[in-house]
Amino acid sequence: MTPFATIYSYPQNFRVQRAHALAALGGLELVDAPNFAMGTANRSEEFLAKFPMGKVPVLETSDGFCLAESQAIARFIAESGSKAEQLLGADIKTRAKIEEFSTFAEQEISANIVPPLxxxxxxxxxxxxxxxxxxxxxxxxxxxxxxxxxxxxNGKFLVGDQLTLADIMVAGALHLAAKFLMDPELLKAAPSLKGYLQGILEIPEVKGAFGELQFCEARAKGQ
Structure with a gap:
């Protein structure tokens, strides 16, 4: 059976892990591009013809549809699978809140964990x-x-009473932050957050994409 799509990136990219979690939740087969060499493959004429910015992650479906930008990729996968209504919301206000937290995950979390790392x-x-x-x-x-x-x-989910794209976007970014930046001192500011992340990242499809959740004792620091 032909996979739903192929995603191009470097290993252990949390944005790709989010895509895999959403694909698994929606019953879609998403595969990583084999032998993708960052720095060379993404500069090839063939790659740039499809993805002119040369950035990753990028996605190509089995019918040749090409998509860049991780937030757009996540939303597209969520909407393509069997749990689209749950992940994206059944009404306009729920959808707006999910979009709010999805954007928040990129602009307020991802943007502030990547530079330190x-x-x-x-x-x-x-x-x-x-x-x-x-x-x-x-x-x-x-x-x-x-x-x-x-x-x-309810302390379990960010929007409503079930898992949504908002949780995958936020928890996916914080899975990386937890390992290197979210020490006990930082967690003091959010006593509910640790339990929330543990709950989201123990969902089988999510855990399968991300692996174990680890919290650091001391944040990564430079010299």
Missing amino acids: VMTLLKIIPFDETRYNQCLGSLERAVKRLEVALKTG
Whole structure:
């Protein structure tokens, strides 16, 4: 049977893990592009003809439909599967709240976990303490916002009483942050968050995409 789509990226990209979780939830077969060499394959003429920015992750369906930008990819997969109404919402207000948290995941969480990890773990750019502290401060602010949502809701899901795209987008980004940045000091700001993440990331389809959830004792720091 032909897979629903192929996704192109480097290994252990949390944005790709989110896509795999959504595909599994929706009963879709999503495969990773084999032997994809970042830095060369994404600069080839063939790749750039389909994806002119040369960025990853990008997705190509079995019928040749090409899509870039991870938030758009996640939404497309969610809408293509068997749980579209649950994941995206059955009414306009629910859909709007799901979109709110999905955007929040990219702009307030992902945008503030990637620079510190690029500086401290990958060391692609020099460590900048000012930038690092700004990102960690913004991440703590985002965590506090999630705590408010969990306390005003049921504590299990961000929108309504069942799993949605909002949870996959947020928990997917925080799965990476937990391992390297979310130490006990940061978690003090959101006492409900740890249990929330454990609940989401124990859902079989989600766990299958991300693996075990780990919290660091000390955040990654540069010199």
